[in-house]
Amino acid sequence: MSSKDQQTYPLPELSAFTRPFWEGCQNKELKIAVCGQCSHRFMPGVPNCPKCWSADFSLQAVSGRGEVFSFAVYRRTYHPAIPAPYVVALIQLEEGPRLVSNIVECAFEKIHIGMQLEVCFQEEDGFMLPRFRPLETPPVDTN
């Protein structure tokens, strides 16, 4: 790794399996994979459905809403292009799959398990990354 690489935000390397997901992000669309055999919904980036192993699946855009399943505040800088502090979270999407992302636009002390979130796309070195922020208008419970 050269010193230039160390200053550049570490972006994903695209493969045949990850490219459709990341291309969706460039258009500000969050996509999940839906199995054509068993209807299981999962995060793209793998060649087969993790439930039935079928390679028959397609990507669908989702709402971008979810909630905090777990999170950690990183208070140490591990990469020079990503200065601490920042939040890494496991986010449970409304549609089922979980993904790892950052929570932004929120004071750390307000983040909690179950907090309602929405996706927002932020550019790093010309590449759009999905991150999550507090949902501005929580859904009204009519029950």
Ligand SMILES: [Zn+2]
């Ligand atoms: Zn399946």
